[in-house]
Amino acid sequence: MSNINWLGAHDVFPNPIHCQDLDPSVPGLIAVSERIYPGQLARAYQTGIFPWYSDNQPVLWWSPNPRMVLRAADFKCHDSLKKVIRHFLSDPHKAILVDHDFGAVVRSCATAKRKDQDGTWITHEIMDAYTQLHEQGHAHSIAVLDDQRLIGGLYCVAFGGMVFGESMFSHQTDASKIALAALAAWCNQNQVEMIDCQQETAHLDSLGAAPISRDEFLAHLQIALKQTNIEIPWIFDKEILHRWL
Incomplete structure (x- = not known):
């Protein structure tokens, strides 16, 4: 996942329109963060992005194609x-x-x-x-x-x-x-x-x-x-x- 954006607490989500499949091995993965920061979940949904990950993983943010x-x-x-x-x-x-x-x-x-x-x-x-x-x-x-x-x-x-x-x-x-x-x-x-x-x-x-x-x-x-x-x-x-x- 070397090409994926790692987000800090104040970073904005990349626009899914402009960053399609940065890593071909994980299509739809837009960004990664260490945790879900305050306000981040609301911003994600309004950008067309959602979290989906498991325990003991970083937070994985997705915008799949197709949807x-x-x-x-x-x-x-x-x-x-x-x-x-x-x-x-x-x-x-x-x-x-x-x-x-x-x-x-x-x-x-x-x-x-x-x-x-x-x-x-x-x-x-x-x-x-x-x-x-x-x-x-x-x-x-x-x-x-x-x-x-x-x-x-x-x-x-x-x-x-x-x-x-x-x-x-x-x-x-x-x-x-x-x-x-x-x-x-x-x-x-x-x-x-x-x-x-x-x-x-x-x-x-x-x-x-x-x-x-x-x-x-x-x-x-x-x-x-x-x-x-x-x-x-x-x-x-x-x-x-x-x-x-």
Whole structure:
């Protein structure tokens, strides 16, 4: 990684448009820092960059090409998920809470067992940094509950009209899909066109996400950051899921 930018506490991120794949062995890696410095995470997202690394690594900052995104209007609510949503809506014990217990959702994402993946990239440093973003109103959680028990959810980052999906978890089948369906419905309601999904997976593809070029993503980001019509604070409940029925 000899060509990669090492950032100090006051260094600005390189513009991803002008520093594409500085090291061909790690495509999309834009910069490295010793830690996540105060204010750095917010600046990264507004530049189209996100952190992804493991414990005992320096902080690795990425802007991949292509970029996986879910256009909110393209969310695929298959018939099987519609059936799950109808049951969810009719059950008085099931609920969706937004920004109710951000820390619990992040911890659940961090400890969720995932196929073909050992450990987690959601380190204690990551938890602390995103909790600070949450306290500033720029990180949100969607919790799916059954009889007040957390069964699934997700957390994300938002600046202006741009939403960046971070991580999901399920303790019950389809619970994370319900959280994502709720987020996509809220985005539709608030004219948020795109949810950043960062990297391509078959699971996201099945729900309607698709890759776009980094240049297209960064161009959209600059427009979306200027949106001022977004409802703050985020307030919605499970009734928003009717959007998909």
